[in-house]
Amino acid sequence: MVKSRTDYPSETSVHGSDSQSGMLERPFHRLNDPEGDQVPECLPCIVDAHVHLFPDHIFSSVWKWFDRYGWPIRYRLTSEEIINFLTTRGVSHIVALHYAHKPGLARELNSYMSKLCSSNPGVTGMATIFPGERDAGLILEDAFQRGLSGVKLHCHVQCFEILGKPMQEVYETCIRNNKPLIMHVGREPKSPAYPCDPYELCRADTVEQVLQDHPDLKLCVPHMGADEFIEYQILIEKYDNLWLDTTMTLAEYLPMEYFPQFTEMRVDRVMFGTDFPNLPYAWDREIKRLVELKLSDDIIVRILGQNAMEFYGINSGPDR
Ligand SMILES: [Zn+2]
Secondary structure, eight states, X not given: OOOOOOSOOOSOXXXXXXXXXXXXXXXXXXXXXXXXXXXXXXXXXXXXXXXXXXXXXXXXXXXHHHHHHSOOOSOOOOHHHHHHHHHHTTOOEEEEEOOOSSTXXXXXXXXXXXXXXXXXXXXXXXXXXXXXXXXXXXXXXHHHHTTOOOEEEEHHHHOOOTTSHHHHHXXXXXXXXXXXXXXXXXXXXXXXXXXXXXXXXXXXXXXHHHHHHOTTOOEEESGGGTTOHHHHHHHHHHOTTEEEEOTTSSSOOSSOSOOOOGGGSOGGGEEOOOOTTSOSSOTTHHHHHHHHTTOOHHHHHIIIIIHHHHHHTOOOOOOO
């Protein structure tokens, strides 16, 4: 099922949650929704727990992929510009993610990320690895020593077996180093342009097996586990080692019939994230949606910052 890796697949391609045949039947458009200059004053410390930072040449490949298979990217910025853009608008801290789409790239990407983190205290960076590549465990250990704070993997792009042997090494390395793992293992957003079928590889009950086998692993599944939203909501009730992030689920852009009901779930396990800069809509669209929900202060503080600070081991954000 694995196609050749010629394009650099992006994380969030488009999808229809009720379709298993691919999601590019409809064109996806840029929303010209208005954007704010700052995050609203009423909000506490904001950690964006899902931002992508890449070297320039990889960003341009990602955007080429989006141009062909996804949506128009509204913010074509370099990593430094992204950090500056968000922090000057009031985002207190950024969790930065990247992913290697083939073996042999992880060292270069991790080194790039660790340099960004050293020069930007407002950024907590994840390491990446291509599961099964040579010296995978050592590459991750090296990345942690260089200051990276966890691991990011993406099943749609990297096409790994969640319960496969190479993944056991990743889980064990994270546990041994007390580092969290953020792993896109929801079935959506699915694209036929991905090199494998996420519906074959990704299932909530498979992820549950990982949680049972590795009770000391701290795992975050992004996009609220799309599209197995109910299953993941049950899993966070059941397991203390699972977290979710909200990325793109508040925007009401993708054709999914779901909107998080935060008052009906375990909110100490949910983190706010955006997927910036790879967005077709305003950078603060999902922040505004959260404000409109008029959630209690306790819930807002947790979702917008506290949970991510605990999960990713962020010491403290600048005062707001
Ligand atoms: Zn993402």
